[in-house]
Amino acid sequence: MDFSTELKHTIRQMYDTAAQKPGGLLSRIRLNRGRELLINLGYQQSDLDRLPAYIMESAFPCGNPLPTIRELQPKTILDLGCGSCLDMGIMAADQNHHRQRLIIGVDFSRELLRLGSRFISFLPVNRIQLLAADLTALPFSTPHFDCISLNGSFNVIYDKATFLKQISALLRPDGHLLINDLLLVEELPAGFTDDVINWTWNVAGALAPENLEKLARESCLSLVHFHEHERLTPVCRGEILLQKRK
Numbered sequence: 001m002d003f004s005t006e007l008k009h010t011i012r013q014m015y016d017t018a019a020q021k022p023g024g025l026l027s028r029i030r031l032n033r034g035r036e037l038l039i040n041l042g043y044q045q046s047d048l049d050r051l052p053a054y055i056m057e058s059a060f061p062c063g064n065p066l067p068t069i070r071e072l073q074p075k076t077i078l079d080l081g082c083g084s085c086l087d088m089g090i091m092a093a094d095q096n097h098h099r100q101r102l103i104i105g106v107d108f109s110r111e112l113l114r115l116g117s118r119f120i121s122f123l124p125v126n127r128i129q130l131l132a133a134d135l136t137a138l139p140f141s142t143p144h145f146d147c148i149s150l151n152g153s154f155n156v157i158y159d160k161a162t163f164l165k166q167i168s169a170l171l172r173p174d175g176h177l178l179i180n181d182l183l184l185v186e187e188l189p190a191g192f193t194d195d196v197i198n199w200t201w202n203v204a205g206a207l208a209p210e211n212l213e214k215l216a217r218e219s220c221l222s223l224v225h226f227h228e229h230e231r232l233t234p235v236c237r238g239e240i241l242l243q244k245r246k
Helices: 003-019 034-040 053-057 066-072 086-096 110-120 160-170 196-200 209-217
Strands: 076-080 102-107 128-132 145-151 171-184 221-232 235-244
Touching: 003 110, 003 196, 034 053, 053 086, 053 110, 066 086, 066 145, 066 171, 076 086, 086 102, 086 110, 086 145, 102 110, 110 128, 145 160, 160 171, 160 209, 171 209, 171 221, 209 221, 209 235
Parallel strands: 076 102, 076 145, 102 128, 145 171
Antiparallel strands: 171 235, 221 235
16 A cells, blocks of 8 residues: 555544544544634634534634635635535535535545535535545546635645646636645654654645645646744644636
């Protein structure tokens, strides 16, 4: 098994297991989770009040993409690594203002999608779809989307250069790629990226912002903004917004 395949298998197994545990991922470790974590990441109380507890407990995002998505007002959104549908659920609640919006969520953890599907089934909207798929082998072939969001899922992609080219091809002209994840601010220790477990924490797969921007340019994507939200040396938690060039 090559490293990329091992990484996918490990990530899928980890999240499938986490989805079946009371309290969600890392339930035995003392760290912020659920509503407390989401509030610390900037999610609004009014948005969280719309969510059942099991969705918040099974979500471990790296940031809050919703303010940027609301500013962009995309009509078609692809949420890659949607997990239990935290962001999708809140976006779906916004459908009262965006009735023509189409939201598609993709994840390769069927157990997390099972939780998300349970939640989505109670929402009074019908332009929401969930797909179980490998994020690096998506079942789309033409430019479909105004916005593609990855909240905590970009850093577990092994071959980011190829991935960005594939994603860019799915964006409409002037469409946006929105990444919330950890970004490298200092060099990692020698051999750190060789351990698949270090990738599961989103650290080993982190890129420096300038390196991510360089890969993006090679995929016809231009930097719109980079916001650093929290320094967690050797990484920071941040948001990068990229736009597809015409």
